[in-house]
Amino acid sequence: MNGISVELYISLLTVVYSVLQGMIFQKPVNAVLFAIIGLTQLRLFWFLYTGWRYKSSYLLRMHFVLSLFCIIVIFALCVIIGFMDIYSIGPFHLIHLRSYFQSHILVGICSLVPFIIGFNASWRFYWVITNGCINRNRNFCLQDKL
Secondary structure (H helix, E strand, O other), rough: HHHHHHHHHHHHHHHHHHHHHHHHHOOHHHHHHHHHHHHHHHHHHHHHHHHHHHOOHHHHHHHHHHHHHHHHHHHHHHHHHOOOOHHHHHHHHHHHHHHHHHHHHHHHHHHHHHHHHHHHHHHHHHHHHHHHOOOOOOOOOOOOOO
């Protein structure tokens, strides 16, 4: 249950921060990026919660596959953009544009954390449901097959 609540709180915090970026800080590009990340996390949260609530292995499997996809795509984009030679591109000779672009890479890297937390939670719940053992005192199962 901790992974579910953490994913909910972080996704709501991301959506609220996107509103702050757009309204108070007047940065529409950051607001759109944070809104996309926050709404994606909220959709994934719903898969995780309903899969956990109804013990649906299909929803949990769908959640961890989609979370893994988001993790791979965001990380790959951050690595590709991070290793690009942006100094040779004309507009990026200006330090303001270059730092603005690099801050978006940091946003992408920081958004990996909730996706990893959600992936771990759904994988753990899926493993417990498919193996048929649930121990309410701990997060893992011990089975004696004697």
